[in-house]
């Protein structure tokens with residue numbers, strides 16, 4: 578097993594290699610947020626901060642366990658419809674003349690919004706709000722972007738509240754409400770926040786997977802079908818490269834002593850753990866791959882233009898932004 582390395586430049590530990598990555602993600606003392614900063618200071622006092630603080634992704638312990646179980650069960654029930662829905666929505670956006678650069682972000686999040694239960698007419702607004710909201714998840718965002726994220730958060734919470742009140746049977750929103758009741762999860766704000774969270778977890782990561790698939794297509798992959806291409810790209814060019822953990826107390830991991838409060842950069846992508854591992858492993862991995870495959874299938878009927886791209890500024894993700 579590789580030893581943990583101290584990264585002086587980032588003033589944190591660095592965990593590489595499958596065994597060490599799994600050990601870190603399985604360690605009870607290593608948490609998703611610093612004990613003294615459950616919500617990034619830049620978000621404090623606004624709606625996006627309240628959503629951030631309630632997300633399963635950003636909590637450990639009781640605020641994580643039952644909600645995660647409910648989301649996992651609801652997503653498992655909905656995943657089967659993902660590929661077909663994505664193919665329809667992605668084809669429609671292409672037919673509407675959506676540029677590839679916008680399409681890689683809009684098609685996946687619109688598909689998950691549609692699975693949640695939003696009507697087709699609502700999808701463009703939900704996708705736009707989510708584009709604004711995700712700014713709150715990046716430490717690179719400026720004050721104007723954070724303000725936009727707060728405004729988008731209020732709109733998304735309002736839309737989720739209305740959706741949950743009317744959620745037709747068979748939708749992902751209805752499945753989340755049902756599983757939440759089963760799991761004894763009764764925090765209304767946290768349920769709404771995590772419905773928003775399903776879209777925010779989808780937005781950049783699935784756009785990254787879809788985008789990396791387009792890059793692979795342009796470079797010639799030799800994959801027999803879309804599902805094979807998606808699986809190959811998750812191995813060779815995964816969109817999520819790393820995550821972080823914070824020591825809640827002094828602990829020993831990877832042969833070193835990690836002091837309380839110290840951070841660990843966990844190199845997921847290179848360790849073939851692109852969907853994470855352990856208690857915080859991604860509950861949407863099946864759906865994500867289905868959505869990306871459906872979008873690729875929709876593209877097969879359209880001529881893929883010669884693509885040029887740059888990568889979005891990010892500390893943890895590899896997301897191509899196409900100029901076409």
Ligand code: HEM
Nearest residue numbers: 633634775778779782783786820851852853857859861865
């Ligand atoms: C290619 C697309 C995706 C990738 C690469 C991805 C990757 C990940 C990773 C690495 C984590 C764990 C982060 C950590 O441990 O710090 C995670 C968590 C999560 N993902 Fe995904 N994800 C993707 C798509 C989705 C989708 C489509 C959904 C739902 C619709 C989703 C829902 C979640 C949730 C709720 C969590 C938090 C789980 C927890 O903290 O227990 N993800 N994802």
